[in-house]
Amino acid sequence: IVLGNALVNMYGKCECLDDAWEVFWRLTERDVVSWNTLISVCAHLERRDQVWQLFEQMRLEGLLPDRFTFVSILDACITQAALVKGKMVHDCFLSSAFNMDVMVGTALVTMYGKCGSLKDAERAFENMPRQNSVSWNAFIGAFAQYGEAKQAIHHFKRMKQKLDPDKVTFTIVLNSCSHAGLVDEGWDIFSSISQVYGMVPAVDHYACMIDLLGRLGRLAEAEDLLCNVPCERN
């Protein structure tokens, strides 16, 4: 069964949905991992109808969804029209232990954020029993995505009082500065990567800064930075 599940996963990751589907149905036994694997594959390929169909079928076969299942289901709710469905799924586990799960909570924040419901994203985030850097990134990213750079920076500052930002955090916040044209804030944050956090700025961070300068038409500075990127450029 482990081998079968791995096969479903392999075909899915290769985007061979038909093959994944066929292997799945040929399995003599299917456990919760088998279902999760195919549901996750369908979610990533944006086959939302199939996600719902499988979710229903697995329950008909008497299997209980776990946190992996819910993460994929929430993934499939990422589209404007699915906000209602997303809330339904949320209600499904509102009073269960899944509501306490960091990864399910993060998937919720992402879902609400991508559906444009920043209020719900904020509520879901604040209701999480604890937040790790991935949760913070999802939360900050929700504001960044909607051009709320000031809010993104505000929550970034809150995050810094609790735990250290990571590489993804800086990418999100710098990108947000780039879209809002916040060049001073961008430079401050960029400098803090090495000066405050002792991290080596990644090529992604240089790319964000170059993008920021470029959008403002400050091409000489952008080029200068590009020529001075100390790591390997992509």
Next chain:
RNA sequence: UUGAUGACAG
């Protein structure tokens, strides 16, 4: 064996 956050290229 399945899982949450990522900008540019677009």
